[in-house]
Amino acid sequence: MEVESGLYKEMDIHRTSCINNSKISPNVYHNTKLLLTLYNKVLWRINQSLDVVREDCLYSTQKHLDELISSLVDVDLYLSKTRFESRLQSIEESRSIINLIDKALIMLKSHPDNGERYYSLLYKAYISPYKYSEEEMLEYLCVSRSTYFREKKRAIRLLGTILWGFLIPKLAKELKQVYVLEY
Secondary structure (H helix, E strand, O other): OHHHHHHHHHHHHHHHHHHHOOOOOHHHHHHHHHHHHHHHHHHHHHHHHHHHHHHHHHHHHOOOHHHHHHOHHHHHHHOOHHHHHHHHHHHHHHHHHHHHHHHHHHHHHOOOOOHHHHHHHHHHHHHOOOOOOHHHHHHHHOOOHHHHHHHHHHHHHHHHHHHHHHHHHHHHHHHHHHHHHHO
């Protein structure tokens, strides 16, 4: 419990410094950029993991995943329940991260200072299944190369502030409340 309270305190300090101070930790930028870079890979992994679970279910039980989920009691008979639950939990955790990034992107889009432009820039650079080249991005934004990278960095920082300074601390607070209610 002490570790958790320290984590929440650290996240709260980080949120306050992100919101109240124009200086943003370099880790926020790099962590956000890393999340954006991994976005499509995580989606691919989620889909692949679901396919594997579907195939395992069909092979082991001769039932489709949907049928099996509706009757989880059958899992004990055919699959290791722990393995099955672990896979589904891993998929759900990955999906939660994707949903959090999506929510942050929507908030970014509605930001009054270039929100829509930043959203489009990040969407085309990281989220879109079609990967736009640097030249296509420069043409789309009608800017020089240096301006493009400057705006991209600002967009990532703003998304990072939304994600790490607002959404994640809010989620941590909600999880803490659930934890307290459970115990």
